[in-house]
Amino acid sequence: MxxxxxxxxxxxxxxxxTKGFIIGTILGPVLMASFIVIPIVVSVIxxxxxxxVGVIDLSQEIFEALDKKLDHKLKxxxxxxxLEKYEISxxxxxxxxxxxxxxxKKELSAYxxxxxxxxxxxxxxxxxxxxxxxxxxxxxxEALNSVVIEKRLRKEGLDPxxxxxxxxxxxxxxxxxxxxxxxxxTGGTFLISYLLVLILYMTLFFYGSIIMRGVIEEKTxxxxxxxxxxxxxxxxxxxxxxxxxAVGFTQYAIWAIFGFSASRxxxxxxxxxxxxxxxxxxxxxxxxxxxxxxxxxILGYFLYGTIYAAIGSMVNSEKEAQxxxxxxxxxxVVPILLMMFVMRAPNSSFSVVxxxxxxxxxILMLLRICVLTPPFIQVxxxxxxxxxxxxxxxxxxxxxxxxxxxxxxxxxxxQEVIKWIRYK
Amino acid sequence: MNALDIENIxxxxxxxxxxxxxxxxxxxxxxxxxxxxxxxGKTTTIRMVMNIIIPDEGNIRVLDRKMDExxxxxxxxxxxxxxxxxxxxVGQILLFLAELKGMKKNVARERIDSWLKxxxxxxxxxxxxxxxSRGMQQKLQFIATVIHQPDLIILDEPFAGLDPINTxxxxxxxxxxxxxxxxxxxSTHRMEQIEMICDNICLIxxxxxVLEGNLSRIKKDYGKNTVILDYEGETxxxxxxPEIDKIDDYGxxxxxxxxxxxxxxxxxxxxxxxxxxxxxxVREPTLNAIFIEKVGDKDExxxxxx
Numbered sequence: 001m002x003x004x005x006x007x008x009x010x011x012x013x014x015x016x017x018t019k020g021f022i023i024g025t026i027l028g029p030v031l032m033a034s035f036i037v038i039p040i041v042v043s044v045i046x047x048x049x050x051x052x053v054g055v056i057d058l059s060q061e062i063f064e065a066l067d068k069k070l071d072h073k074l075k076x077x078x079x080x081x082x083l084e085k086y087e088i089s090x091x092x093x094x095x096x097x098x099x100x101x102x103x104x105k106k107e108l109s110a111y112x113x114x115x116x117x118x119x120x121x122x123x124x125x126x127x128x129x130x131x132x133x134x135x136x137x138x139x140x141x142e143a144l145n146s147v148v149i150e151k152r153l154r155k156e157g158l159d160p161x162x163x164x165x166x167x168x169x170x171x172x173x174x175x176x177x178x179x180x181x182x183x184x185x186t187g188g189t190f191l192i193s194y195l196l197v198l199i200l201y202m203t204l205f206f207y208g209s210i211i212m213r214g215v216i217e218e219k220t221x222x223x224x225x226x227x228x229x230x231x232x233x234x235x236x237x238x239x240x241x242x243x244x245x246a247v248g249f250t251q252y253a254i255w256a257i258f259g260f261s262a263s264r265x266x267x268x269x270x271x272x273x274x275x276x277x278x279x280x281x282x283x284x285x286x287x288x289x290x291x292x293x294x295x296x297x298i299l300g301y302f303l304y305g306t307i308y309a310a311i312g313s314m315v316n317s318e319k320e321a322q323x324x325x326x327x328x329x330x331x332x333v334v335p336i337l338l339m340m341f342v343m344r345a346p347n348s349s350f351s352v353v354x355x356x357x358x359x360x361x362x363i364l365m366l367l368r369i370c371v372l373t374p375p376f377i378q379v380x381x382x383x384x385x386x387x388x389x390x391x392x393x394x395x396x397x398x399x400x401x402x403x404x405x406x407x408x409x410x411x412x413x414x415q416e417v418i419k420w421i422r423y424k
Numbered sequence: 425m426n427a428l429d430i431e432n433i434x435x436x437x438x439x440x441x442x443x444x445x446x447x448x449x450x451x452x453x454x455x456x457x458x459x460x461x462x463x464x465g466k467t468t469t470i471r472m473v474m475n476i477i478i479p480d481e482g483n484i485r486v487l488d489r490k491m492d493e494x495x496x497x498x499x500x501x502x503x504x505x506x507x508x509x510x511x512x513x514v515g516q517i518l519l520f521l522a523e524l525k526g527m528k529k530n531v532a533r534e535r536i537d538s539w540l541k542x543x544x545x546x547x548x549x550x551x552x553x554x555x556x557s558r559g560m561q562q563k564l565q566f567i568a569t570v571i572h573q574p575d576l577i578i579l580d581e582p583f584a585g586l587d588p589i590n591t592x593x594x595x596x597x598x599x600x601x602x603x604x605x606x607x608x609x610x611s612t613h614r615m616e617q618i619e620m621i622c623d624n625i626c627l628i629x630x631x632x633x634v635l636e637g638n639l640s641r642i643k644k645d646y647g648k649n650t651v652i653l654d655y656e657g658e659t660x661x662x663x664x665x666p667e668i669d670k671i672d673d674y675g676x677x678x679x680x681x682x683x684x685x686x687x688x689x690x691x692x693x694x695x696x697x698x699x700x701x702x703x704x705x706v707r708e709p710t711l712n713a714i715f716i717e718k719v720g721d722k723d724e725x726x727x728x729x730x
Contacts, residue, residue: 006523014511222507226568228476229501230524232493406476408505419438424478
């Protein structure tokens with residue numbers, strides 16, 4: 001045990017010190033943060049300015065109502081859109097050219113062209129240098145839409161307010177029922193499940209290949225037999241897998257601390273810029289889901305870690321390993337491909353069976369736990385099957401590893417590996 | 425007390441015997457040579473002693489105890505395939521390996537410093553292994569083998585790739601270990617090294633023991649029927665002389681095995697006048713000749729290349 005500890009310590013220190021680990025650990029949160037911060041920064045920058053928008057109203061009946069409707073306010077209380085009406089004195093085309101010039105010179109940020117037949121199905125035009133600000137386009141489109149519809153209704157002698165009441169959309173709230181009761185869900189479940197499963201998938205892949213690379217390095221540098229003069233191959237393998245697990249937990253811990261503080265900070269950041277958005281709910285991870293996430297990460301890590309270690313012991317270079325990794329990659333990719341299916345029908349017998357297969361269980365059972373609460377017998381069963389599979393894999397890969405790690409030269413055939421397992 | 429007792433061990437890989445029914449004993453405080461051609465089973469035997477490979481049959485006792493994981497702390501092993509983690513610093517890797525041998529950190533640190541000084545490597549302690557030359561790395565590997573003051577030292581091809589200076593250094597330390605009462609086992613194909621250092625030998629060929637025992641006694645058993653001839657001139661006629669059993673010709677130097685009951689002086693007379701004789705010595709056969717005879721002619725080419 002003391003020897004395994006020495007191996008764990010060495011693996012941990014050697015990896016944590018590498019540039020790859022430091023960069024990866026820092027870059028992860030930076031990427032996460034940039035997803036939250038950049039949109040806010042961008043929206044703050046674009047929202048902060050008043051915009052002069054020219055209007056050519058050929059119908060002569062829209063401008064006033066539009067000006068009233070488009071009353072979006074900036075943070076300081078002033079109007080966001082400053083509409084300016086341009087009267088047609090001569091040919092509308094001449095005026096349009098003039099306004100286009102003004103837009104190019106940035107005297108106007110845009111102009112709106114309203115055709116004469118706007119109430120009879122005519123199409124308005126929005127002319128600007130930038131036509132990709134969806135927020136702005138939506139504001140203008142909605143305002144224009146409601147102004148024109150009101151006009152049409154009035155023409156038919158109908159009361160727009162009443163009509164608005166009649167055609168009000170029916171809402172559909174999604175509520176997730178759990179053992180603890182009912183809870184409103186604003187799409188967070190989907191997001192969280194997706195995120196957790198993706199993190200699990202990527203880290204299983206990532207740490208698995210670190211294990212494999214470590215084993216290959218021990219082989220190619222010829223250090224392995226020197227180490228084996230002090231401990232058993234099995235101890236070396238277990239020490240390596242545990243040491244790299246410790247690296248994984250360190251990285252997770254750093255990310256988790258960063259993530260929690262960032263989500264807290266980002267909430268106050270969001271509400272300081274959008275007082276109206278203070279009710280905005282950042283989806284939170286229920287504690288039991290988080291616990292299962294950790295459990296399935298550990299189980300998945302050991303399941304795939306031992307396989308990666310065995311593959312590393314069979315080959316002489318990473319290049320050689322690529323072909324052997326392929327089936328393992330499939331085991332990890334298949335559940336990702338089936339994700340949407342399982343999310344849609346998490347309780348179908350197909351989903352249940354898939355989530356019990358040990359190689360898929362870490363990802364698919366976690367997914368099912370995220371979207372519903374599967375019967376405990378299923379969760380416990382999949383954990384039990386996983387643990388048994390892991391024990392079997394440790395036994396099996398330990399046997400392969402023991403022989404493979406001392407074999408140089410030609411990559412062994414499948415039959416040879418079977419022979420290795422039979423050696424005393 | 426014996427440092428190592430090997431009793432009827434066998435190891436099969438598939439249908440192939442790597443080691444078959446091998447037995448030998450090694451007394452404490454001696455230097456023991458394990459020799460044999462490539463693929464004879466030397467490394468497999470050593471790995472079984474180290475508990476890295478488990479024998480299919482037979483018993484191994486180390487320092488009068490059944491071999492187990494704990495015993496590894498009393499053995500220093502320099503494998504034939506050796507290297508270090510390239511990114512680790514010299515001091516770190518030695519400390520790691522010493523810890524694996526069960527040493528206390530502070531004791532290990534002290535001993536690492538003194539060994540590095542002895543090998544002129546103290547300035548390299550904080551450098552990464554990959555920055556060291558091959559020769560320096562070999563010295564480090566040797567330090568790692570003996571850092572925990574093992575009672576039994578097993579060296580698999582220790583001289584491979586060493587320059588003459590490091591060869592001498594290593595040989596000196598091996599003899600020093602012997603004087604301290606430790607036991608050294610080493611394997612090689614270089615017969616002159618065995619002849620110079622070893623007390624006892626075991627010759628393995630095709631997984632089986634061919635010859636074992638005290639080196640000087642083995643030679644004595646072969647008798648003084650060998651002539652070492654240092655010569656110049658045309659020697660083709662010698663091969664057809666009736667006294668000759670076997671010739672090993674090196675061009676300027678020849679090892680001749682005489683037929684039993686032949687007088688070496690008769691041969692000398694036949695040579696005088698036909699070639700220039702610089703030296704004519706009657707002695708026991710060299711280990712090289714014994715090796716070739718035991719292992720067989722078909723391995724001869726293989727041997728000469730070493």
